[in-house]
Amino acid sequence: GAVVSQHPSRVICKSGTSVKIECRSLDFQATTMFWYRQFPKKSLMLMATSNEGSKATYEQGVEKDKFLINHASLTLSTLTVTSAHPEDSSFYICSARGALGYEQYFGPGTRLTVT
């Protein structure tokens, strides 16, 4: 399957700071990228959908000013968690989809811990 990378894999930050997570499609052009978060033993929760070159579409209840998403190229999307709080601690996973097909390929995830 297609390869999606995510960086960093793990990050610990202090409350009030911002954290940027990168998601890259390595061997295909991702016209659409998705950002999810997952709490322990819970299902994936879609946060937002982004198409290259346009603004992200956020799911209900997700603050767009807190979770900034940029999808500047067909291979890179970034999620910035601004003014992080301990309740933002979670597993953040991106996925990417090409122009053809509906399958999404997931990055390895970023485990964020806010102290």
Add this chain to the structure above:
Amino acid sequence: RKEVEQDPGPFNVPEGATVAFNCTYSNSASQSFFWYRQDCRKEPKLLMSVYSSGNEDGRFTAQLNRASQYISLLIRDSKLSDSATYLCVVFNNAGNMLTFGGGTRLMVKP
């Protein structure tokens, strides 16, 4: 009612057993269906797409019943390495996104 529902399990089975999971979806307009596998603290990985005619990949068989709006996954000759959470996933063209079920946990024991 959740859009995609799965029995969370866990299903505890011995090695070599055959196990089946079902999943129901509520949106009759759903177009594409998938099974993903997620290991603990890892990202989901695509296991197989589910086609209307049913499809098989080695020990794994997926079936789709549009009339009853359910999808199934059958695993034959279970291996210890099959232990994971299996996610039923539905694609809705209208929303242009995947909707995940809560997952079914499988534990294969020696």
